[in-house]
Amino acid sequence: MRSRDIERALRRAQQLCAARGARLTPVRRRVLELILAAAQPIGAYALLAALQGERGKLGPPTVYRALDFLLAHKLVHKIESVSAFVACDDADHPHQSQFMICDDCGATEEIQDEAIVESLRRLGEDRGFSVARQVIEARGLCPACRAAHR
Ligand SMILES: [Zn+2]
Ligand SMILES: [Zn+2]
Numbered sequence: 001m002r003s004r005d006i007e008r009a010l011r012r013a014q015q016l017c018a019a020r021g022a023r024l025t026p027v028r029r030r031v032l033e034l035i036l037a038a039a040q041p042i043g044a045y046a047l048l049a050a051l052q053g054e055r056g057k058l059g060p061p062t063v064y065r066a067l068d069f070l071l072a073h074k075l076v077h078k079i080e081s082v083s084a085f086v087a088c089d090d091a092d093h094p095h096q097s098q099f100m101i102c103d104d105c106g107a108t109e110e111i112q113d114e115a116i117v118e119s120l121r122r123l124g125e126d127r128g129f130s131v132a133r134q135v136i137e138a139r140g141l142c143p144a145c146r147a148a149h150r
Pocket of ligand 2 (some may be wrong): 141142143
């Protein structure tokens, strides 16, 4: 993401937290900034390494607490299959999303398809199962990598 877009996303996150009476502390803000700046989903240990480089000694719990906060406020999503995080640019609207992840370069695209969400919810209902959370991650090749493979 370009630095101007990152600045804008950070400002919006700040406003969102303020409206919810939550505090985007400097560490939480910096973690979000690192996730926004990463070209691909970024894991907790890469975040920890970056923060330690800037702020000196600092334990994994600090990063995990910041990530928990960002997840709770839907500012980031966790990509379960790679245990890494991506920023969400639609944090003000509750949504379930699906992800397309490139096997080659790791590029990850968030999509929001209500039909998929509804379909899985209904399939659960039919079985007396209550779906609380959906994890849908498609793997394959992104347009750029497909072009490079041709
Ligand atoms: Zn999202
Ligand atoms: Zn790719």
